[in-house]
Amino acid sequence: xxxxxxxxxxxxxxxHVSLRRRRxxxxxxxxxxxxxxxxxxxxxxxxxxxxxxxxxxxMALVRLLPKSAEVRGAIHFDGRDLATExxxxxxxxxxxxxxxxxxxxMVALDPLFTVGDQLAEPLREHLxxxxxxxxxxxxxxxxxxxxxxxxxxxxxxxHQMSGGMLQRIVGAIAIACNPELLIADEPTTALxxxxxxxxxxxLERLSETxxxxxxxxxxxxxxxxxxxHDVMVMYAGQTVEYxxxxxxxxxPRHPYTQALLASIPHAVQPGACLPTIEGQPPxxxxxxxxxxxxxRCPKVVDRCLAEAPPAVEFAGGQRAxxxxxxxx
Amino acid sequence: MHGAIAPTREGASPGRPSRxxxxxxxxxxxxxxxxxxxxxxxxxxLLYLHDPxxxxxxxxxxxxAWLEGGSAAFPLGTDQFGRDLLSRLIEGARVSLxxxxxxxxxxxxxxxxxxxxxxxxxxxxxxxxxxxxxxKMSLPAILLIILIGAAIGGxxxxxxxxxxxxxxxxxxxxxxxxxxxxxxxxxxxxxxxxNASHMRILxxxxxxNLFGTCIVLITLQVGRAILIEASIxxxxxxxxxxxxxxxxxxxxxxxxxxxxxxxxxxxxxAITMTVLGTxxxxxxxxxxxxxxxxxx
Amino acid sequence: xxxxxLKRLWRALITLIVISMLIFVIARVTGDPIAYLASExxxxxxxxxxxxxxxxxxxxxxxYALYVxxxxxxxxxxxxxxxxxxxxxxxxxxxxxxxxxxxxxxxSTVLGIMMGVLAALRRDTWIDGxxxxxxxxxxxAPNFWIGILAIMIFGVHLQWLPTSGRVGPEYLILxxxxxxxxxxxxxxxxxxxxxxxxxxxxxxxxxxxxxxxESQIIFKHMLRNALVPVLAVLGIxxxxxxxxxxxxxxxxxxxxxxxxxxxxxxxxxxxxxxxGVMLIAISVVLVNLLVDLSYGxxxxxxxxx
Numbered sequence: 001x002x003x004x005x006x007x008x009x010x011x012x013x014x015x016h017v018s019l020r021r022r023r024x025x026x027x028x029x030x031x032x033x034x035x036x037x038x039x040x041x042x043x044x045x046x047x048x049x050x051x052x053x054x055x056x057x058x059m060a061l062v063r064l065l066p067k068s069a070e071v072r073g074a075i076h077f078d079g080r081d082l083a084t085e086x087x088x089x090x091x092x093x094x095x096x097x098x099x100x101x102x103x104x105x106m107v108a109l110d111p112l113f114t115v116g117d118q119l120a121e122p123l124r125e126h127l128x129x130x131x132x133x134x135x136x137x138x139x140x141x142x143x144x145x146x147x148x149x150x151x152x153x154x155x156x157x158x159h160q161m162s163g164g165m166l167q168r169i170v171g172a173i174a175i176a177c178n179p180e181l182l183i184a185d186e187p188t189t190a191l192x193x194x195x196x197x198x199x200x201x202x203l204e205r206l207s208e209t210x211x212x213x214x215x216x217x218x219x220x221x222x223x224x225x226x227x228x229h230d231v232m233v234m235y236a237g238q239t240v241e242y243x244x245x246x247x248x249x250x251x252p253r254h255p256y257t258q259a260l261l262a263s264i265p266h267a268v269q270p271g272a273c274l275p276t277i278e279g280q281p282p283x284x285x286x287x288x289x290x291x292x293x294x295x296r297c298p299k300v301v302d303r304c305l306a307e308a309p310p311a312v313e314f315a316g317g318q319r320a321x322x323x324x325x326x327x328x
Numbered sequence: 329m330h331g332a333i334a335p336t337r338e339g340a341s342p343g344r345p346s347r348x349x350x351x352x353x354x355x356x357x358x359x360x361x362x363x364x365x366x367x368x369x370x371x372x373x374l375l376y377l378h379d380p381x382x383x384x385x386x387x388x389x390x391x392x393a394w395l396e397g398g399s400a401a402f403p404l405g406t407d408q409f410g411r412d413l414l415s416r417l418i419e420g421a422r423v424s425l426x427x428x429x430x431x432x433x434x435x436x437x438x439x440x441x442x443x444x445x446x447x448x449x450x451x452x453x454x455x456x457x458x459x460x461x462x463x464k465m466s467l468p469a470i471l472l473i474i475l476i477g478a479a480i481g482g483x484x485x486x487x488x489x490x491x492x493x494x495x496x497x498x499x500x501x502x503x504x505x506x507x508x509x510x511x512x513x514x515x516x517x518x519x520x521x522x523n524a525s526h527m528r529i530l531x532x533x534x535x536x537n538l539f540g541t542c543i544v545l546i547t548l549q550v551g552r553a554i555l556i557e558a559s560i561x562x563x564x565x566x567x568x569x570x571x572x573x574x575x576x577x578x579x580x581x582x583x584x585x586x587x588x589x590x591x592x593x594x595x596x597x598a599i600t601m602t603v604l605g606t607x608x609x610x611x612x613x614x615x616x617x618x619x620x621x622x623x624x
Numbered sequence: 625x626x627x628x629x630l631k632r633l634w635r636a637l638i639t640l641i642v643i644s645m646l647i648f649v650i651a652r653v654t655g656d657p658i659a660y661l662a663s664e665x666x667x668x669x670x671x672x673x674x675x676x677x678x679x680x681x682x683x684x685x686x687x688y689a690l691y692v693x694x695x696x697x698x699x700x701x702x703x704x705x706x707x708x709x710x711x712x713x714x715x716x717x718x719x720x721x722x723x724x725x726x727x728x729x730x731x732s733t734v735l736g737i738m739m740g741v742l743a744a745l746r747r748d749t750w751i752d753g754x755x756x757x758x759x760x761x762x763x764x765a766p767n768f769w770i771g772i773l774a775i776m777i778f779g780v781h782l783q784w785l786p787t788s789g790r791v792g793p794e795y796l797i798l799x800x801x802x803x804x805x806x807x808x809x810x811x812x813x814x815x816x817x818x819x820x821x822x823x824x825x826x827x828x829x830x831x832x833x834x835x836x837x838e839s840q841i842i843f844k845h846m847l848r849n850a851l852v853p854v855l856a857v858l859g860i861x862x863x864x865x866x867x868x869x870x871x872x873x874x875x876x877x878x879x880x881x882x883x884x885x886x887x888x889x890x891x892x893x894x895x896x897x898x899x900g901v902m903l904i905a906i907s908v909v910l911v912n913l914l915v916d917l918s919y920g921x922x923x924x925x926x927x928x929x
Contacts (some may be wrong), residue, residue: 062833064829091837093835094832094834094835095835096835099833101830101833102829104826107825109827111827111924111925112848113845121834121836122834122835125836159924159925160928466912467639467642468862468863468904468908470863470869470904471908473867474889475643475650478654478892479650479653481892555766559766559767559867562871563870564886564890565889575766578768579768582772585772585776586780589776593776595769596766599765600761600764600766604764604765607760607763607764608760
């Protein structure tokens, strides 16, 4: 994002995603006008609380949404607009040019098939590999993600491995066909702290080695500060702040970002109360006019309730959607 | 065959039927099917058109009222002895219902007590009871029935014994599992600390929470029990003539397939409707009470 | 897997022992076998002699041991009614019953799974609704009634198929289909719910993210996972089928063990009952073992502890 001359790997323009709620058919506006881009070798963190739409936005990039979902906007990738491509075309992109990994490695793999079999699937499907070449590539991949005795591991079943190891295998499957973009949805949330650090390191290394563009969806600001170059803060389906991690951590412009950063336990003095954000996020099926955060915002003014705030640009590529963004 | 994935849980909350549709969500089909059976079961003798046991040799094998030769006096026709089919079906409803309900209740009683004891006390008691349940489960139903038939001979006792011995273990298994999980709940632990007696804990804290599961199981079992009774009577080992039972009526009617088809047809239809009613109702009940037992 | 097999074998053995004991006890309790063997006006002395001859004055566990010994050699005595070796009579009828239940088993399993998969893939469409209705009807209608209706419609009115006896392959059609109905319904419902369950599993999401073809996801992954719980209940299905065979054999006059058993029960023909029960028990236990073994083969979590 800071290097404007380089063509981004993926550029999302005004993305809207609405879902149909099964129980009563109401329309949920999960994502409401999101814009971002990620360059080669760069890592973008998408952060927000549960229900803010970050996972939906991530899955929308490869259109891994339920049949009833509606996607509007543009997703520019590889010279095409993924928002309008057919499911058949998208299937060829998934796993091949854009890979995705999810939160819980223990359930990510089919328990009835070997790890090797499931690693081979994208290789067979997208690269048409077979026999010796296939096997060699499998071993190479396991080694790349730091798994010892790869030959033995290939023949094992998921239930025979630990969470940390499984998540590495999931990573190996993801990079199997040398994708340009890797989307990781809460990749370390289900891992224990030691494994978490190791995994983030792995993601960083992969990104550097293969020039992988990386999108990490997380609720943990710590993860963002650790490996992300840029960050997008989401709330109620909208971007509220966006920009380089350093800049946003140094000087958050949106009250929500400020509150998020203030609530990190590290930021709080020992003995002091842990600050929280009062209230609940709005119902995505019935969004109020104006700024979605207005109801809980400590800096709210009348204008916030009536009009949706514009994007206010700052130096270094930072922008915040707030009527009072430029106040200190 | 498009990809249909469960939507991300963001923004969605577990559903409860809205107020308006509470009446609509009742299983009307099941209720419509069961209502006549229950009414006949309760008020049977008051509703007979004719005495089901009176033999009337002037009117043998009359067809149902809407066919040629039939009359409104005998809406569903008569059997080979001139007995009104509808009245016999009503009588049969009483018999089937009493036997099925009676048998299932006894089975439930035994099974629930066994299951609770097994789950609550654990240890040797659990071991013993579980072994018995396991052995029973591995016996094919038909063998059990044959053994009972060999021991007792035919008659209502055989039917009742079969129902009880076939079904008690289903309750034991399910109740044991539920009791095991309930035993670890907070309020049970609290009661233990407060030195409540076992009986008190079992009756005040555990039993009420088993209610939902029990009701669903009983409803489904009643249907199965009716099928068992009908099958045993059909073989000739169950209710004996001149008593009336639906299964027996189908068997007797079999000989008249070509000449009086309504005899076996409507008797079997009565069984089917009743069992269908209990199955549909039981399924609805299971969903409504949200019991987590998928093995019901 | 070794442990799993051993446990199953042990369970099978216990089952057979319990059944044999129950039969033995029932036989001894329900009547003095001597009455059949000695002449009507035999004196007490003569009766005592016969008893000693047959070993009926020995302690009960010795009698049981003798009984088991005989049983293992296939000696259950003679049928009281037909005066032929009971074991032989049952063995002679066994192939007919096995044929009927095997065909019904295959039909109900294969068709049940196919319909269940179809219903799951076409969830909430009219196909799903129709199949589910069929399933609940299949579980509610007594099989003897369906059989009788089938005879009326296909046999008496349309005259398409034979309805009595076992002369050629076409005689198998109506009985097998009628017998399969209940099981087919159960298998269909279970397969459908298992398939729907797999649809919400995380690995399906990941498979799509990998770009695996939809057909491969459904038939290689989802179906195989859905079959695991279905396989677990196949043993129970078999039990139901064996029970149903008895009824169907009567309805369609099929010359199998079931019909023989019912006759024997109505005649209190104990040797025949004993022989039949033991043979049925052994067959059922054996097949259950096979099903349990295949279950271990399909699910690696059981195979590899």
